[in-house]
Amino acid sequence: xxxxxxxxxxxxxxxxxxxxxxxxxxLRVFGSVAKGTDNEDSDxxxxxxxxKVFCVT
Numbered sequence: 001x002x003x004x005x006x007x008x009x010x011x012x013x014x015x016x017x018x019x020x021x022x023x024x025x026x027l028r029v030f031g032s033v034a035k036g037t038d039n040e041d042s043d044x045x046x047x048x049x050x051x052k053v054f055c056v057t
Contacts (some may be wrong), residue, residue: 003044004033024048 007014007029018024026049032038033045 002040003038003042004036006031007044018048023050025050 015029019024020025028034028047028049030047031045039047
């Protein structure tokens with residue numbers, strides 16, 4: 001199975017994890033999966049933006 005197909009199958013689980021950790025946002029996929037050139041031996045490259053953190057001084 002290509003990683004791009006796996007992402008489609010598991011997308012609700014991925015969103016669920018992001019929803020659980022509210023400080024993480026802006027999930028991006030890059031590399032061969034994003035380009036549509038992935039194959040069964042490809043990995044999945046994720047970029048997750050953010051830790052929303054604030055300080056009180």
